[in-house]
Amino acid sequence: MGEMEIFSIRLKQLREELKMSQRDFAKLVNITQQTLSGYERCVIKPPLDIAKHIADKCNVSLDWLTGLSNDKDREREIRNYKDVALMIIKLLHLEDYTESGLLLSFQLICNEITGEANHTIAPGYTPLSDALASQIDCKLAPPQRSEFINFLDTFKKLSVLLDKKQITQEVIDTWLKGALSNLETIPISESDNLPFQDESDLFFC
Structure with a gap:
């Protein structure tokens, strides 16, 4: 069809x-x-x-x-780093990854986010980090970079603990609520450069 x-x-x-x-x-x-x-x-x-x-x-x-996705919901408007964090979690489905998947790919994910990746195939390179490279290539400047990497780092650690059944999902949800509220205070500026799919690629052109 x-x-x-x-x-x-x-x-x-x-x-x-x-x-x-x-x-x-x-x-x-x-x-x-x-x-x-x-x-x-x-x-x-x-x-x-x-x-x-x-x-x-x-x-x-x-x-x-237009048939390019089966997700009916509209994409969130990117206004602040809370929106970026939610997009990354949604795109990469980090919560669905096992401990080994998170540990192997997390550093490369951080590198992609901060623009520091050399884009070479290395031990631990996974489709997870490649997905991020193709969707989001944001180069964050301090203090945004520090805040955002801290968020991902904590998210990774809590996900590992959840995978080991050392904490409950409720613990992650409680932390996530506060962490996202903090990221919501950091607005997106034009210099942050968040390129997304160009709608002009659609078949309607």
């Missing part, structure tokens, strides 16, 4: 979930009913700005709507 077909199916699914007629939905997203019908029947290819507008209006992920 092609991306246009997926878009057509998910667009109709979205409209039906909202219990809206084609006429009402077209009015909501500021297009004609004829155009909406063409999208749903997969005979008209929507431009990127229209697809993005529909996703924004319906509060869903553009990647989901």
